[in-house]
Amino acid sequence: MSSHENSALQPAPPPLDQARRAFERDYLVRILWMTHGNVTQAARLAGRNRTEFYRLLDRHSITPASFKPSPRGDAAFSGTSTEPVASA
Secondary structure, rough: OHHHHHHOOOOOOOOOHHHHHHHHHHHHHHHHHHHHOOOHHHHHHOOHHHHHHHHHHHHOOOOOHHHHHOOOOOOOOOOOOOEEEEEE
């Protein structure tokens, strides 16, 4: 099978802007999980200042508090998912 025939069988990749936005959002979520929603630490890991980091979070409608542990001490988040789990 030629490379032309092989490429016809694969789905087209998303446009670059869409792929970049998806990567950026996933990256922000991953960093916030790692830092338990601590924006100062997350911004430092991302190599950005806090103001810029907050702009990125705002652009993706991500709330850092969603990644923080519950004040009651029970788990407000799950390390197995990319989405925060709301505490009851």
